[in-house]
Amino acid sequence: MITVFTIPDMTCSHCEKTVRNALGNALPDAAVSIDLASHRVTIEGDAAKAEEAIRGAGYSPQRLS
Structure with a gap:
């Protein structure tokens, strides 16, 4: 499953x-692609684990898809 997050911070x-x-x-x-200019992270893998990991690192992800 491919998930896109925006991480404004x-x-x-x-x-x-x-x-x-x-x-x-x-x-x-997991396959991970990061576009710093647009603050987007695309991941192919478990979206819930990805979101938890990003939050654990101190950032505020917002799921786009």
Whole structure:
């Protein structure tokens, strides 16, 4: 399942790395794509686990799909 999140408070490359690491730890086999300019994260995997991992990293994801 492909899920797209917008993360308004992901604003820099450090934020992107933090989110990518959190998702990698929570869902090591998931495909993750991050577009920092649009604040979007696309993940192929468990959406609930992904959202929990992003929130655990200190960010506020909003699910778009």
